[in-house]
Each structure stands twice: as C-alpha cells, then as structure tokens.
Amino acid sequence: MAQALATRPWSPRRGRVAAPANPAAILGGMTANTSPPTGPLRGLRIIELASIGPVPMAGMLLADLGADVVRVDRMEPSGLGLAMQPPYDVHARSRRSVALDLKQAAGRQALWALLERADVLLEGLRPGVLERLGLVPDEVLMRCPRLVIGRMTGFGQTGPLAKAAGHDLNYIALTGALHAMGSAGGKPVPPLNLVGDYGGGALYLALGVLSALFERQTSGRGQVVDAAMVDGAASLMSIFHGLAAAGTWNERRGDNLLDGGAPFYDTYEAADGRFVALAALEPKFFAVLAQALGLDERFVQRQLDRSVWPAMRAAITAVIRTKTRDEWCAQLEGTDACFAPVLSLAEAPLHAHAAARQAYVTVDGVTQPAAAPRFGRSQVPQPRPAPSTGQHTRTVLTEAGWSHEKIDALVASGAAR
Numbered sequence: 001m002a003q004a005l006a007t008r009p010w011s012p013r014r015g016r017v018a019a020p021a022n023p024a025a026i027l028g029g030m031t032a033n034t035s036p037p038t039g040p041l042r043g044l045r046i047i048e049l050a051s052i053g054p055v056p057m058a059g060m061l062l063a064d065l066g067a068d069v070v071r072v073d074r075m076e077p078s079g080l081g082l083a084m085q086p087p088y089d090v091h092a093r094s095r096r097s098v099a100l101d102l103k104q105a106a107g108r109q110a111l112w113a114l115l116e117r118a119d120v121l122l123e124g125l126r127p128g129v130l131e132r133l134g135l136v137p138d139e140v141l142m143r144c145p146r147l148v149i150g151r152m153t154g155f156g157q158t159g160p161l162a163k164a165a166g167h168d169l170n171y172i173a174l175t176g177a178l179h180a181m182g183s184a185g186g187k188p189v190p191p192l193n194l195v196g197d198y199g200g201g202a203l204y205l206a207l208g209v210l211s212a213l214f215e216r217q218t219s220g221r222g223q224v225v226d227a228a229m230v231d232g233a234a235s236l237m238s239i240f241h242g243l244a245a246a247g248t249w250n251e252r253r254g255d256n257l258l259d260g261g262a263p264f265y266d267t268y269e270a271a272d273g274r275f276v277a278l279a280a281l282e283p284k285f286f287a288v289l290a291q292a293l294g295l296d297e298r299f300v301q302r303q304l305d306r307s308v309w310p311a312m313r314a315a316i317t318a319v320i321r322t323k324t325r326d327e328w329c330a331q332l333e334g335t336d337a338c339f340a341p342v343l344s345l346a347e348a349p350l351h352a353h354a355a356a357r358q359a360y361v362t363v364d365g366v367t368q369p370a371a372a373p374r375f376g377r378s379q380v381p382q383p384r385p386a387p388s389t390g391q392h393t394r395t396v397l398t399e400a401g402w403s404h405e406k407i408d409a410l411v412a413s414g415a416a417r
Contacts, residue, residue, distance in 0.1 A: 039066020040378040044213075047114050048095070050074055051124035053168070053193070054201030054229065055152050056091035059122055061206050063094035064371035066381055070118075070396055072111060073099045073389045075417050087364035092386035098397070099390030099417035102133050106415035111135075113400040115144050120209055124152040127162050137224050147222040148212040152205045154196070156228030168196030171229040175200075177237050184254030184261065200232030257281070263313035264289065264303065267342055274325035275342035278316070289337040293319045390417035 044067040048059040063069040071092065086092065098114070100107040115121060121140070123130055130137070130151075137149050154171045155161040172178045172195045173188075182189040208225035216222060243249035248257075255261040264280045280286040283303055290300045299312045320328065325341050332339035343351060349360035349367050361370045364385040371380045393416055397407050410416040 038379045038381045039064075040375055040380075041065040041067040044068065044120070045118045046070070046120040046122060047072060047111075047118045049121070049123040049125065049130075051152075053124065053152075053197040054205060054227075055122050055124035057198050057202035058150070058152070058205040058209075059095065060091045060093060061202065062120075062209075064380065064383060066378075069095045070114060070392070071095045071097050071387075072102070072114070073097050075099050075101045075390075075414075086386035086388060087366045089386040090363075090366065090368045093363060093368075093383045094381070095387055096392035096396055097387035097389055098393045100393075101415045104413070104415040106410055106413050108134055110397060110400075110402075110410060110416060112143075113397065113402060115140065115147060117400055118144070118147060119213065120148045120150060122150045122152070122205070122209070126165070127153060127157050141222055141224075145221055146216060148209055148216065148225065149222065150205050150209040150212075150225045150227060152201060152227050152229075154229045156231060157226045168193035168201075168229065171196040172200070172233045174230050175233040175237055176240070177233050179251070180237075180240065180253065180259060182253040184252070186253065188253070195236065196229045196233050199236055200234075201227065201229040204232035204235070261309075263309050263316055266313075268317055268320040270323060270325040270328060271321055272324040272326075276320060276325055276328050277340045277342055278338065279340075280338040285336050285338045288335060289332075289339070292332055292335070292337050295319070393417060 041062060044062070046059065046062060046067050046069045048055060048069055048071045050071055050073045059069050059071065098110075100110050102108055102111060137151075140149065141147060151157060153162070154166045154168075155164060169178065169190050172191075177195050178188045178190070180188075181191055205225070205227040208227050212223050212225050240249055244251075250256060252261075253259060258265060260266045262281075264278060264286050267275045267277050269275055278289060280289040283300070286303050287300050289295075290297075293316060295312070295315055299308060299315070302308050323331075328339070329341050333341070348354060354360055359370055360367055361383060362368075363383050366385075368383070371383060374380070393411075394404075394407055397410070397416075398404070402410075407416070
C-alpha cells in the first residue's frame, strides 16, 4: 500500500511534490517488532476483554503510549462485526493476546491470575455479562482492591435502556448530535462511528481510567469507571447547548455557523470534481479568503449578514469551480485563508505536513496513523502489529506465575489456546 500511495505526495502551497526515494521515509518507516518498552505509560498493566468499537480503540491509545495491554481473546472468532485479522486490525496493534474460554472455570481461573497482577481491566460487554462470568465488580475489587475496572457500554450500566442492543448511530441519536448533522433540508447523516464509539466512547473511557488511576495514588483503591457512549457524546455537544441557550444555534440542519449553513464554513467542488474545505470564520481570515477568490467587498463588510449568504455561496461556488483542487492548493494552502484540500484515506498520509510530522507509520506493510499525542520528554514506542489469537498465552501466564505443566493442562482442557 505504501508503494502504491507514495507516487504523488502533497506539499502546502505547491500541490504535489516528487516522491522520496524511499516511500517508508515519508510514512515514518517504522517496523514491526523492534520497539523498546518506552512511553509515559510504561509499567501500566492492562487486561482488555476482546470486544469491538471503543474498547479496542481505548486499548490502542493506551498501548501506543507504552502500557502493557494484554487482550483476552475468545477461543474462536465470533460475530464481532468488523473484526479483522492481523496485520489489518490496526486497533489491536501493540497488544499481546491470550486466548481463554471464560465460560470454563479453568479459563476464568487463568483470567483471575492476570487480574491479580493488573492495574486496569477494560471490558465492553453488555451489562450483566461480566457478572454472569463470575466477575461481579464489587467482588473483583475485594480480591483486587487496586484494580480500576473500565466498563464501556452504549447506554451505561443503569437506566431503562441499559441492557438494550445498539450501535454508535443509536447512541448519538439520543444526544442531539445526530440530529445536528446533515445538509439543509436533508436527513441526519451518520458521521462514520467517530462521535459515539470513538469520541464519546474510547476517549472518555481512557480519560476515566487514567483519572481513576490518578485518584488511586491518594486512596490506594481502585474503582469502577462507568463509561457510556450516550454520556460521552452528550458531553461532546456541550458548546452547542450553550449556543442554543444563547439563541445563536437553531435546530435546522445546515443552517448554522458550524454545520455548513455559513458559506464561509463549508466544502466546495473544484473543477476536477474534488473538494476543498473553507473555514474562514473570523473576519480577518475571511478577508484574506475573499481577496484570494476575488469576492465582492460587500461580502467582507456583511460576512455575518444571513441575507447575503445565498449570494455569497453562489459566488464562492462559481469561483472554486474555475480551478482544480491542486491549483487551489498551490494558491491558498498555508495562507490565512483557512483552506485545506479534502483528502481521501489514501491521500492523507502523503500530504507534506503529515510527512513532516511523521503522522503515519507503516506497520507490517499497513499504513496507519502514528501514536498521538506527542510528548516533550517521553519517547512513545513504535506500534507493533496486531497479535494472532492466543499468540502470547504461554508467555503471559508464565509471567503470572503459572508453571509450564499447569499451562499445558489448561490448553489440553480446551480452556486456553
């Protein structure tokens, strides 16, 4: 993939630039299994029960920053929707895998051995499932008093919908977020699964877990973190509640400042059918954009006058269609016009800014985002490819104090792989 992508990288204000001699250089050039145990979370031990969506994302974020994340996999693949095999399962990178049958007592015994040496348990099962496996949180905390249990669900551990099935789209539908997304006069549009699973789920789960670990420094005790996607997505909508209360945000999709309603904050099609994004909200930036596009001065003077927005949009639309996306990049990218090309997944790693920051890496031949955020002193380890199911069962259980004979018996019983 890297070889195919690296023929036409981007450069701010100059469009395409020549490809480097080594495509891996622009993509970070990181290899699979050579990273040392570094990172600001080095020494943090996390057990992650295999699931989909936000828990794997949270586990990846923590593993990227140096935590030792051991994923407890199911013995055989099950209906996990978008589950993939390595090396394509990017969310599963930098983990170790232990395969256990938690429906068997021997499998649960092995899990207990891991929990007794862990700092965090991450799970994304429906409410009640963990308890049916014999892992009642209160009882777990009695046996492992310093353990932080991060529980990730869509609707939360309590409430009338707690045990209902659902996915990202259902959760954000309850928060007002989905209602606000879409074009004027159109229906609500699913924003991938970024808002529920990842923004409202994984990020809040990781924040909650790290907060509980910080509190543990004082109390010496672990606790349960109830992370719900409906709660996180609602939190993400905080500013819009404030804008609505102030009378500066209405319920009509595509009719507000930040939802495409304002012509200076929207995407436009260029002459070649590709798109550019304009986000010149502040008057000083809009003035730069207007001058570059040759817009009428009245649009600058009346930028926030909604009565001129239709004419402004028509003028911007007509101008943008006179050049290709690359031509607009050469003219506007890197200026104060608040301009950017709308790049595809294949194009994004090849942009000159991404290359300069080594924002993408190649792991086992798969191009993927690098670890984020960055630190002034801590060195974040290079991502490692996702493990195969049960790849580290013997190693991890040996670290937990189990003898080879005991592990052999566990595998022979069918409770481990």
